[in-house]
Amino acid sequence: MTESRLDETHDPAARSFVPSANDPSTDFPLQNLPLGVFRVEDETPRIGVAIGTHVLDLSAAISVGRLSVAPDLANACSGGSLNALMRLGAEPRRALRRQLFALLRSDSPLAADSAMQARLLLPIARVEMLLPAEIGDYSDFYASIDHATHVGSMFRPDNPILPNYKWVPIGYHGRASSIVPSGTAIRRPSGQRKAPDAEAPTFGPSRQLDYELEVGAWIATGNPLGDPIPIDQAEDHLFGLSLLDDWSARDLQAWEYQPLGPFLGKSFATTVSPWIVTLEALEPFRVPAATRPEGDPAPLPHLDSDQNRQEGAFSIALEVHLQTQAMREQNLAPLRVSRTDFRSLYWTFPQMIAHHASNGCNLRPGDLLGSGTVSGPAPENRGCLLERTWRGKEPLEMPSGEKRAFLEASDEVSFTGRCERDGFVSIGFGECSGRVNS
């Protein structure tokens, strides 16, 4: 890690005057300061900053003079999406973080001004969280080699990893219109599916509805059409990360995906956690890119750099929790069905960004990149039910006595993400959840 990128905003001794921000279990301590877009009843959407159980109204804090920011930054913080702030790039975002840190720490003048606190800080429970940005394009990758190996071995037992996998950060274009914020109900899609022994497909509700545990990367400035992004500049275009659930209808996907890839098996819904954890908040949790096994090729030069090898990845502990209707009725807590770490991916986000733009494709502020399902080698590390139950052959045993091969009506799926490191305050990503409505 380039320790020089750490500054006072990573100080583990710093505390906030917002009591809930100092709870060791909070996702949103003073050292996190994730950005999102919220709405109070039918008011205009506004940009907010999560602090403990509260959200700071960013434009209100600027307009009352509690944050001293340059006019272009103030202007970028005044809209109903983060796109304008994303476009400004890293320096203004860092300046904003330092200002927010000072405003919310325990020695801030705001700590003693309860009237102003009431005006600027709203309980998160009382606001509606929206999508943080207008998403121009959404691209989804396939960067976990454990996921690719597991899925590949179901369909091609002798040849699970295709020849291009270790050279190309495989990805595909996804659907932007159906991306929804955490908490949105998920309608089970209908579509064509064909049993292997059936003569013809039928049309009806998917019988193999699945989640996919992913991390999403939000693009900051982006590049003009025709100008690739070199790997050593890729992080300049990374605004921050969210959790992402790439809901999948496996039966639709299996029937449709050749030769042009997934389409309706994916495009019915994608859930994102509404808070974007910025690159600055993630600095202490950088780790080296996963070591390639002996014998694997080195990445081609346009996907390789010292910096990426040394600190291109992030350590994020990820978990999947599942709760059925019967479990809710019996007051049984959600069952943790998977746990894994984001650091295990074969390709890093800087590599995915450099690859994506290597043909001149323009990335724009607010574009979203999905990592692909994050899985590890062991059964409990697998980030989707297709893998976790091995195509339904090994269903999960739920504490209610039920079994789950794929998702059933009223099942609720929740992801969590936490970053921990000795000597630093832990941060988290907040909620990424959705309930299947039928």
Add this chain to the structure above:
Amino acid sequence: MTESRLDETHDPAARSFVPSANDPSTDFPLQNLPLGVFRVEDETPRIGVAIGTHVLDLSAAISVGRLSVAPDLANACSGGSLNALMRLGAEPRRALRRQLFALLRSDSPLAADSAMQARLLLPIARVEMLLPAEIGDYSDFYASIDHATHVGSMFRPDNPILPNYKWVPIGYHGRASSIVPSGTAIRRPSGQRKAPDAEAPTFGPSRQLDYELEVGAWIATGNPLGDPIPIDQAEDHLFGLSLLDDWSARDLQAWEYQPLGPFLGKSFATTVSPWIVTLEALEPFRVPAATRPEGDPAPLPHLDSDQNRQEGAFSIALEVHLQTQAMREQNLAPLRVSRTDFRSLYWTFPQMIAHHASNGCNLRPGDLLGSGTVSGPAPENRGCLLERTWRGKEPLEMPSGEKRAFLEASDEVSFTGRCERDGFVSIGFGECSGRVNS
């Protein structure tokens, strides 16, 4: 055809006071009235209507009182993109067409008001044409069975058409950010490509740059997330058509496309013709959906309707023209390298729309659907060089004495589209062209 949808705006005897609109070779007679977005120097982009060699400034015509339209329609015509007009749906669009027809025909009061003509009508040659809409999502289909058969037989000689093809209108998500209007220079993309006998891929400029002759469909109102669009309502969501060139780097595509489909082989550029020919202008050119060969399955019920069978397709004569730098220097006209008809597709746009939304995926105003390469059975009907030169094995002989297997530096590709039917005035689509810059 439902002749009742024909009205006075299809009257072949009607003429415009704009002389160039009465030239039989024009793409833009009074009976067409396509919509687009133009800019004059550095002014704000505005919506225009093509008439002969001129563009009518739509918002100016409304503001001076020459078009009598409802306030919501006037408002939708006042912006810098067609999205708001698309959102309004078919009835306001039809009302606008009738008003425009009356304004521009020979007996209009405007015919005698040359001062006002000078204010409202600008030579197309003096304006810059922009993208007609903000494109939220772009989806590309594969609806020509001749194209699928040709390409499939190159890669799977014994099994060119996959089992799903005759059941599913195969499509994939495309890249919206890199869609550009006709005339934009096309930069040759770099990327990874691997020769079959090479041990490892290399990174560099594509050696197999190609065009794809397609028709693009623009979505009008669209559907809320979760609500499918029934086939018998699909056309309510079709605003109109443009020509589309889905530039492709075949070497990048061949190496990357398994298992998730095309990505960087496509996302570097897609060209659209800037004028949208509306559904109303296309009414006289409806034809039955192509007859399925004996033995092919009938479409599943959600993709089938009497109306679609009887008139779900459009007859559009499509051509590809190619001109090299040497040809320009020798004053040799572009060579027509392909001609085909859009009516030959295996799937119609209403079927593609109904399929796309069948899982609840939301289509939004301004979304763009590509038909996929339009090819016919004969060599001269093939809509891309991959097919036309059979992977480069049968290069085209150019009038300059050059050969072309794939596109070379400074080659210019132009598509044309014309609709012709006895008893009606022919209409066209205008330019869809791009020059490869290196």
